[in-house]
Amino acid sequence: MKRVLSFFGAPGVMLARTVRAGAREGIPWRETLAQVHELGGRSVWLVMSGMAFFGAVLVMIANAQAKKLIGNVAVLGPAYFEMLIRELGPAVSALLTASRAGASHSAELATMSVNEQVEALEMSAGDPYADLVAPRVVAGVVGVPLLSVLGTVAATASAVLVASVALDIDGRAFMDARYVDGWDLLVGGLKVVGCGLYIPLAAAVAGLNARGGAEAVGEATTEGVVAASLGCLLIDLTVSLAFQFVRL
Amino acid sequence: MSTTALAWLGRSAMRAVGGVGALALVAGRTAWALRGLERRELARGLVQFGYGSLPLALATAALAGVIVVVQAAIYIQRFGARAFLGWAAGYGVLWEFGPLLLGLIMSARIGARNAAELATLKVGGQIEGLRGIGLDPFALLVAPRVVAMEVSMLALSTFTFLVSILCEAVAAKLTLDLPVRVFFGTFAQMLSPSDILGGVVKTGAFGLAISLVSTAVGLRAKGGARAVGEAAASAVVLGCAAIFLLDFLLTTLLSRVLG
Numbered sequence: 001m002k003r004v005l006s007f008f009g010a011p012g013v014m015l016a017r018t019v020r021a022g023a024r025e026g027i028p029w030r031e032t033l034a035q036v037h038e039l040g041g042r043s044v045w046l047v048m049s050g051m052a053f054f055g056a057v058l059v060m061i062a063n064a065q066a067k068k069l070i071g072n073v074a075v076l077g078p079a080y081f082e083m084l085i086r087e088l089g090p091a092v093s094a095l096l097t098a099s100r101a102g103a104s105h106s107a108e109l110a111t112m113s114v115n116e117q118v119e120a121l122e123m124s125a126g127d128p129y130a131d132l133v134a135p136r137v138v139a140g141v142v143g144v145p146l147l148s149v150l151g152t153v154a155a156t157a158s159a160v161l162v163a164s165v166a167l168d169i170d171g172r173a174f175m176d177a178r179y180v181d182g183w184d185l186l187v188g189g190l191k192v193v194g195c196g197l198y199i200p201l202a203a204a205v206a207g208l209n210a211r212g213g214a215e216a217v218g219e220a221t222t223e224g225v226v227a228a229s230l231g232c233l234l235i236d237l238t239v240s241l242a243f244q245f246v247r248l
Numbered sequence: 249m250s251t252t253a254l255a256w257l258g259r260s261a262m263r264a265v266g267g268v269g270a271l272a273l274v275a276g277r278t279a280w281a282l283r284g285l286e287r288r289e290l291a292r293g294l295v296q297f298g299y300g301s302l303p304l305a306l307a308t309a310a311l312a313g314v315i316v317v318v319q320a321a322i323y324i325q326r327f328g329a330r331a332f333l334g335w336a337a338g339y340g341v342l343w344e345f346g347p348l349l350l351g352l353i354m355s356a357r358i359g360a361r362n363a364a365e366l367a368t369l370k371v372g373g374q375i376e377g378l379r380g381i382g383l384d385p386f387a388l389l390v391a392p393r394v395v396a397m398e399v400s401m402l403a404l405s406t407f408t409f410l411v412s413i414l415c416e417a418v419a420a421k422l423t424l425d426l427p428v429r430v431f432f433g434t435f436a437q438m439l440s441p442s443d444i445l446g447g448v449v450k451t452g453a454f455g456l457a458i459s460l461v462s463t464a465v466g467l468r469a470k471g472g473a474r475a476v477g478e479a480a481a482s483a484v485v486l487g488c489a490a491i492f493l494l495d496f497l498l499t500t501l502l503s504r505v506l507g
Contacts, residue, residue, distance in 0.1 A: 053492035218364035
């Protein structure tokens with residue numbers, strides 16, 4: 001029970017403190033840009049290649065299912081595209097970003113707090129929340145949506161390629177946006193913004209609480225990755241279920 | 249400009265060849281070291297990797313089940329194939345989402361930890377120390393981790409599949425109002441044991457990939473504390489990449505062999 005409470009509570013407290021500190025002290029824009037590069041630029045190849053593989057695998061699965069049910073996988077194209085924009089694009093991109101950026105954020109912050117650099121920052125009248133956490137949160141909220149757009153594009157492109165090359169069907173059916181409406185974009189958008197907000201906060205909670213030596217850095221890294229990934233899955237699930245209930 | 253690009257290409261190619269070589273070396277030496285496997289370390293690994301990951305794996309399994317149903321619901325609403333949900337959801341979780349999500353979560357949890365631990369030992373010169381007193385670090389550190397990871401993944405996959413399918417049935421009842429009996433009717437009718445085998449083979453391959461990649465990355469670490477963090481991050485990245493690559497290859501291969 002205590003662990004469940006701290007899993008949900010600690011990032012919330014972290015968010016409140018960060019917003020307050022950011023409003024009071026201002027957010028260092030130079031550091032924010034550096035973090036956008038760190039989170040976005042350095043994850044972009046992981047997300048795009050991962051999503052490309054994922055799109056290819058999904059087409060193979062859809063083909064196997066369609067063979068049994070409908071006969072022609074191209075019929076599934078529009079529904080598949082909607083599913084990718086609404087559910088899988090945001091969820092898998094965010095999960096990949098969570099493992100890459102969550103690990104590096106929490107390892108960095110844990111190293112800083114283990115080496116007492118956070119205390120040093122406080123001594124020199126800096127605010128760790130405004131100077132360290134806020135830029136990462138801004139970078140997450142900006143970066144994760146951009147990454148998920150790129151990831152979804154990569155998944156669609158590879159799906160089209162695999163369908164037309166390996167399965168010998170018209171792959172362009174997989175780009176058919178017939179079923180995509182504003183609600184789907186809203187659901188996808190809510191998910192990516194939620195995950196972008198959550199990943200840096202979870203990593204910061206794990207990183208700033210690290211105490212001890214090199215061992216503690218490894219421990220904090222694991223904890224940060226796990227919390228960020230699980231949190232992203234939970235956010236995706238909550239948003240999906242909420243909209244499922246509203247629409248039905 | 250073009251020379252820079254060429255140099256970059258050459259460096260990347262060399263790095264890739266070096267990485268594959270290191271991986272093959274770790275795999276070979278681990279297989280060789282299996283005879284002298286350290287039992288106590290294996291038991292510790294089993295508790296840490298398998299039992300310790302149980303809550304996370306089960307939470308992931310439950311989430312995977314519900315996500316698959318919510319996704320399959322889109323097909324159901326478009327094509328009106330309510331009765332097929334049991335088959336579609338079972339197929340999705342056994343073949344794809346169960347192994348994939350379990351692999352990603354375990355890569356993040358165990359891969360990062362393995363790499364960080366071995367990198368700390370390597371950076372601290374303790375691996376050289378082991379060699380110095382005539383102990384094989386592969387038998388002592390790597391082989392137990394690989395075996396423990398493999399056994400844990402196979403055991404966890406069983407629980408994962410069970411829990412996700414139960415959660416799917418409940419979610420189908422709650423969101424689509426599909427009777428549990430109908431769900432399991434098509435589930436039992438249209439799925440064969442070979443579908444379960446496909447998922448288990450995939451999970452086993454992911455476990456092997458995660459443990460080999462993370463230990464190889466850890467053993468290659470050079471430098472100070474920074475190298476430890478870098479090893480942890482790149483173990484996660486490479487583990488995820490290996491999982492996606494294997495996933496695609498195995499889906500293509502197994503659906504041809506078993507389907």
